[in-house]
Each structure stands twice: as C-alpha cells, then as structure tokens.
Amino acid sequence: MEGTESGLAGIDLVIVVIYMAGVFGLGTYFAKYVKGAGDFFVAGKSLPFWAIGMSVVVSDIGATDFIATAGAGYTYGVSAANFDWIGSMPAMVFAAFIFIPYYWRAGVFTIPEFLGRRYNSAVQIIHGSIWGVFLITMLAVMLWLTAQMLETILQREFSFALGSYEVNGYVWLIVCITGIYTISGGLSAVVLTDVVQLIVMFVGGFALFVLSMWEVGGWGGLQEQVLALGPEYEDHFTMLLPHDSDSPYPWTGIVFGLGIVMATGYMAGNQAVVQRTLGARSEWDAKAGMLFAGFLKVFIPLLVIMPGLAAIVLAPDLENGDQAVPTMIRELLPPGLRGLMFVALFAALMSSVDSYLNSASTIWTTDLYGSFIRYTRGETLSERHALFVGRLFTGIFIIIAGFVAPMLEGQDTMYNFIQTALSMFQGPVFAILLLGIMWRRTTQWGGLAGLILGVAFTTILHNTEDVFPTDDPFLFVAWWSFIFSLAVTVIVSLITPKDPDEKVRGLIFGQIIQDGEVQRVLRERTE
Secondary structure: OOOOOOOOOHHHHHHHHHHHHHHHHHHHHHHHHOOOHHHHHHHHHOEOHHHHHHHHHHHHHHHHOOOHHHHHHHHHOHHHHHHOOOOOHHHHHHHHHHHHHHHHHHOOOOHHHHHHHHOOHHHHHHHHHHHHHHHHHHHHHHHHHHHHHHHHHHOOOOEEEEOOEEEEHHHHHHHHHHHHHHHHHHHHHHHHHHHHHHHHHHHHHHHHHHHHHHHHOHHHHHHHHHHOOOHHHOOOOOOOEOOOOOOOOEHHHHHHHHHHHHHHHHHHHOHHHHHHHHOEOOHHHHHHHHHHHHHHHOOHHHHHHHHHHHHHHHOOOOOOHHHHHHHHHHHHOOOOHHHHHHHHHHHHHHHHHHHHHHHHHHHHHHHHHHHHHHHHHOOOOOHHHHHHHHHHHHHHHHHHHHHHHHHHOOOOOHHHHHHHHHHOOHHHHHHHHHHHHHOOOOOHHHHHHHHHHHHHHHHHHHOOOOOOOOOOOHHHHHHHHHHHHHHHHHHHHHHOOOOOHHHHOOOOOOHHHHOHHHHHHHHHHHO
C-alpha cells in the first residue's frame, strides 16, 4: 500500500470545520424548546421511531465499534463481530417487546426509577449510583478515544501544561462542543444531532470498507494474506472460537454470557440506550425505534471489523489495536474522502459522549438528587428545579470526565475495558429486571438481595484467579452472576411477604390484557 501524506489536507479541514459548526448549531438550536425537566430528559415525549432508532445505533456504535471493535477485530479477528450480530438484533427484538413497553407506560425518566417503582427506593438508589458512576467513566473513555483518534490521524500532539497537570487539547475541544449543546438542548438536541451523525458515519464507513477490501484483494485476498503471517492468526476468521481459547470471545462466553445476558441486559437496561425510547411520542414509536435500530446494527461489522482485519495486512506493526481504523484513514484514503471519514469517526465518538452525558445527568438528577430531596425535605423536584439541576450536573460531569480521560492511557484495548466494567453489574441488573417484569411473585426484598449479592458475587469472580479459561473472563462473569442473582432473587422472594397488588399493577407482563383497571392506571401515569 502506498501511504498518502499524513494529516489532513485543506479540503479535509474545511469538511471538519463545516461539520463541527453544523452540529454545534443544530444542537444549540433546540434550547428554545426546553422549558422543563420533561423536555430536557425525555424530549417532551415527542420523538418519532426513525429518530429513536438512528440515535440508539449511533450512541452504541460510537462507544464500542468504530474504534474499539475495530481494535478487537485487529487483535482477535472476526469473532468480535458477534457483539453486533449475536449481541444486537436478537437482544433488541426481546427488549422491544418485553421491556420497552413497560418503561414507556410507566412514564419514567430512568431505568432506576422504574426499578424503584417495581421494588423499592433502595434498589433505585443503588442501581442509580452504579449506573451514575459507570456513565461518567464511559464519558472519560469516549473523550480519551476521541483524543487518541485525533492524534493518530493528524499525527500531531495538542497539549499544554497547566501547573503540574498536562492538558490534552483534543479532549477539551470535545468537552466544549458536546457540553454546550447537551446543556442547551437536552435529549432533543442529542437525538437530532445523532441522526445527522449516523448518516455521516454510514457514508464514511462504507467508503472505508470498500477501499480497504479493494486494497487487500477482497475477502479471499485478505484471508490469504493474514493467514500467511503466522499460526497466531489461524483463528482470526473463526466466528465461534473453542471454549478453551485464549481469546476473550470463546463460543460458550459468546452464546451464554453475551447472547443471553450482556446483550439483552445492555439493550434493555442501559440508560443511554433506553432513554431514547422513553422520549417516544407513542408506545408504537418506542418499540419500532428499537427494532429499526436492530436492523441498522446488522451492517456495523462491515463498517468496522473488516477495516480492522484489513489493517493487519496494511498496518501490521501497530502498538495498539485501537489505532487500526485511524491509521487506515490516514494512510489509505485520499484528501476529501479522508476528511469525510474523519468526520464520520468524530461523529461516532461525539454521539457517545453526548449520550452518556445526557443519561448521566438524568440519573443523578432523578434518582440520586431527587431521592435526597425527597427524604430530607419531603418534597419532589419541580420541573424548573430539575431542569436547573440537570443542566448543572451536565456541566459538572463533562468537566470531570475531561480531567479523568488522560488517566485511561495504557489500557490494552478499550473494548475489553468497557465490557469488563459492564460485566461487574450487568448480570445482576438483568436478573432483577427480567424477574421483576415476568414474575409477579418477585418481592422488593428479593430484588434488593439479588442486586447487592449479585454485584458482590461478580467482584469475587473478577478477583479469583484460574476460575475461567481466559484472562478476560467478562462474558463468563456476566453469565454466572446472572444465574446467581436469579437464584438469590427467587429464594428471597419466596420467603418474604408478597408485594401488594396496587404496588405492581401495570408493571408485570400479562396484566395489561387481563386487567382493565391497569389501563386506567397507565393512562394516569403517562398524562
């Protein structure tokens, strides 16, 4: 492969500046429609299905695909594509028909708020605290990935000293842009900018896919050249790896840990994903939006895994797999197209930053600060009070993430870092969500025990050596913590008093058709 000149040409810079200015202008435009907390957190329940679907996809793939999944493809091969195929469409269908309708009907802002209604305030606060910390961590991850991407493509550092602290200029550029429009326009601004970002990402991603496959001689040429590099690449084209594989993605972990637990738990229990459906203008739009997102996710591995594999041949000496796609952009694409793909990658990461930022402020305002005010003053937050606090948290969190981001330097691949963090609580949370909706007999104490003991169990598993065949056992941890939490929740529920009918009415699967009174309660909750 002949490398082009490094950095961006003049036409590329023009494209980048136009894009950044356009996204900033579009995001801040929606500030005039934000009058209260409902407008800020759930877009006044006005989102159509197509916007929801596109926003769900762009929020997810910005976090785990264009950089991190491509890096996993570079390091481990096509088995990483299972996180989009096995780990997306089936889980999204399940979430659309089982979980999303109950969230939307309950009229809540967050999943912890739903769990608070189904179980008790302790579950709400604990779950909200877990997700609140995780989302801020993810903000820092996204900012650092963005900075690394910019530095790799531009081949230029942008940092300066502020006392003893070294400031990464790329990180703070994103902090300013996404922070301002997310603070101004809330979920409406986030979703509508995500729509534009998805279109840009698909155009740029398909361009990189076609050119990378052309450069390596198509799928057959890619296989031949990669396998010729040595025996360490013999599993790079195997979708389901053996159980005793050294890779983090053995078939048992993929099928059970990913397919059953982490994927479904992610699509049904991730606030950054579900929050878009909570802003739907109707229950139909909420379900259709998730299904449309599942359809779009089918194409993602073509956009990211294939260029990541091609980079094994075209850029074989990378220090870190997460550099694969940025390097391909810099070395493979001509001026103009390079700028478009740069913008696509930039859009992917920005969309995750604004999504996690908005979701973090929603949880901290509704579930944590709101609970504090309720217990200390006996009051609920007014619309204006919640809006002010939500915007304040948004500003605080993006600044905290900007300072934390450089501390993540040295992680081998961000993808495994993200999945390991999720596996710490994904299994227990999915267990109590599933039982809470599907089994009437689940009690508030069963849910509380399942959550607390389940998270404790995952901590033990992660800190016990030689239990699993891989050094990155997050898929196995997710599966066994799910089974453990199911058992704990069932046992404790059976030995504790049954919750009153009024408490769970409208929150249990199967009640909707059978109980006409439920329809009245649901209408009251969503008015």
